[in-house]
Amino acid sequence: MKDTVAASDPHRESVAELLIRLLASEDELGSFVDELAFMAAAEIGQDSQVSCGIMLVRNRRSTIVCGSDDAARRFEDIHTYLGAGPRVEAKKTGAIICVEDAEEEKRWRDFMEIAVLHDLRSLVAVPLDIDDTAQAVITFYAMQPHSFGEPTLSAVQRFVEPVKRSLRVAVRTARFAEAAEHRQRAMESRTVIDVAIGITMAQAACSQDEAVTILKRASSHRNIKLRTLAGELVNSLGQPEPITPFTE
Template identity: 30%
Template sequence: MATAGEDTRSADGELLALLVAGGDLRSFLGDLVQLAARQVRHAEACGLTLTRDGSGVTVASTGPLADRADERQYEVDAGPCLESMRTGSVVRVGDMATEERWSPYPARAAQLGVRSSLSLPLVVEGRSSGALNLYATEPEAFSGEDEATAAGWAEQATGALAVALRIADSDSRAESLLGGLDTRATIGQAVGLLMAQERCTADQAFGLLRIASQRRNIKLRDVAAGIVSAFEQELADRSGRW
């Protein structure tokens, strides 16, 4: 049986694969919540909440159960995912049927079939930016092992999310300046290569790209393209020697 640490390393590898795949931000976030639901053993649904105007908005989910459970919280502006997002703490609910916090949310969640939940804060660049919300239809579904796995995974997901949001921002500027040039794939590939070479997180790899861009006074996408090009040339040289 895989340990929590092994599960986290596996998740990190899958997050790296998502980053280098080159899809748009919406696709990345959709894949991210699907991966979260697979990694946490007893999770049946997952939603990703990001902060907006003091409340939250679900930007990706595994399906209707997570969507509705999130929405019931936004309707009353109270609930475990909002508390996790606002306080930066992990919030676990053992049984919505007996939960007394955030009334009337727990009763509304139970009506949907949600009996337990686990919410983990996503802290991007030093500030709370959202929460990852895991749901189950059984009471007391989430064990301490589930929480440890989810916490370790959320830490990796936070770094990947920070990079994805920055890449999306780079894409937006590139579209306005260069008539639709898509740079996400190249930057994502460069981040992946640096993670492998330097044995660092996605956020640290993006920081290395940014530092190189500033020091050399060239655009971030050009630094990324240079890293990818050098790697491809190295592969070609090795193939030639073989």
């Protein structure tokens, strides 16, 4: 790959447009990261020889790993399988990792030996500190050595700044959506449990506290969740589970 970059700098506008599409279309976070990887490869690469992989790690959430093409996804999978390599090092140290020639690179030999078999020759891995709950690494892969000289590396560093900001907003948007979904489920569970308590009070001619105790004891005895038991009790009377009206 020829180590030149375009004089114009459309990165900010492109990332902003992508973020607007995310917010407007309510895409899932994984879809956003996948599209971001595709756009990043197109922005940095001067031809199809540059691929991009993005790994997003969130607290208490599944790690998202996306790639702009099959090659990027393959190299990301190798990182994940080995638990070692430039991407892993970038995340661990917070430093940009550049490999000029994978065939000559002495570090992470297990990764390099496998990656070279799949035609990888050079890469640059850039860590992104998203917020207190998330970290990411964006890695550019090339099939020719010395593909990330000073001009291209500078372009990468400029590009990742708006990428980091867009990921920060996307992560926060996803977190708010997940919290809303959690509240929705909690309210739905509470509603069906309340109905089951009422049914138990009527059937056993007991107080609310006594009905709660009866249901909890039955839940523990059958080793099932209280919400599941409540749903079964409501359904046993031939009634559908109640729906809780809920809007944000």
